[in-house]
Amino acid sequence: MPIEIADAAQPRLAKGVRLQTDSATGKSVLLFPEGIVELNETAQEILSRCDGRTLSDIVHALAEEYDADVAALAADVHETVADLAQRKLIELT
């Protein structure tokens, strides 16, 4: 069941979750108890900006950086954040 996330929500890495570069592949991974998730580019770009900014700030920062359409990007970002939140890898405050 997809969850709705407010634009003002501030996503942060959940407690016990670490974001780091996998030196074997150069890709970003999330590490947590008994688990490893390799991140796709969208998720990595989002997570590297989860530093207290709101979801809407993150969407706008990405839109600017990649010269992308805000509405299309927002849908992508919301979907990825919802997925990560459902897996308890990020928390929303």
Add this chain to the structure above:
Amino acid sequence: MIAPRPYALLAEITYRCPLHCPYCSNPVAASLREAARRPQGGGYSNMPALNGELTTDEWKRVIRDAATLGVLQIGFSGGEPLVRRDLAELVRAAREANLYTNLITSGIGFDDDRIGALRDAGLDSVQLSFQSDDADLGDEIAGARAHRRKLDVAAKIRAAGIPLSLNFVIHRRNIDRLPEMIELSEMLGAERVELANVQFYGWAFLNRAALLPTQEQVTGAREIAIEAKARLAGKIDIFYVLPDYYETRPKPCLNGWGQRYLTVNPIGDVLPCPTASSAIPDLRFENVRARALDWIWRESESFNQFRGTRWMPEPCRSCPQKEIDFGGCRCQAALLTGNAANTDPVCTLAPNRARVDAVLRDINSSSDHAPDWTYRVNPKTLKS
């Protein structure tokens, strides 16, 4: 065949433990002594002078070598890892190698100083075992007064801000208390709970008749676990490990032999799986004192023996599930059929499934009274 890179190292830094749980997956002491006497195999048998636990420096080297191989996660386990006074130093070494560090512990031996030292060393997460939600039953299963100390330790871990997982091993004597165990996990503020039906290796294999639940118990527990998982979604992650004897297809053990995981045991033997040294005694395991970890992972006979799918017999070889369950568990095949290269007999397509069915028949047809178990004892020969 070409070896993939490993993701996780299980560091069994000691087999010593203050608890005596009859379901322990550690090798039974007798088989350890036997392994040490074997002329071949064991890898350490011809080095009697080095027959103790790895030293701090040896573990640090193992940790660095594992990180170089591609390992991203380390689990410090045992036995009880807190028995070793150098645990915080090893955790620090693992963090310096950029590994995610888990401590898998009974909690006995934890005090404020040690929790602080481990947190300061960078410990990422603690998995605390409980034997039951009930103190009397928990202490009876552990063979020690442990339950109340665990409650105290759980609170201290939470207060130190370290993420907490609770691990319950589920068996015939505690499976009916699943709802209460889940309730305890909520009360203790755990982020993650593992409700793992006992798997039959080591002491648990020896005590199988006392530990294996009945069909009725298993059916009830499954419903409770599914309900709790849904109810607590987003709050506590609940992992329910199935009782595989009651399944029709085998578990995808290790995600394939020599694919993602490696274990180094207290004396430095490198194992594709922690139970392999006792379950498959005819396989020759290598030791970090004699060989480089990289070579052992890539080239050794023990890691290549069951890597990939070429070793598979029928019905696995032509099975569409072979890349999904990898033929199940090699240790289980060895323990139940005497040959590690057989299909895991849990699979209903396996020629030896009748052996599992016979065990289930015994459990489900006998009277309510389960036999007594044998408590785990410490391997005195392996003190460092």
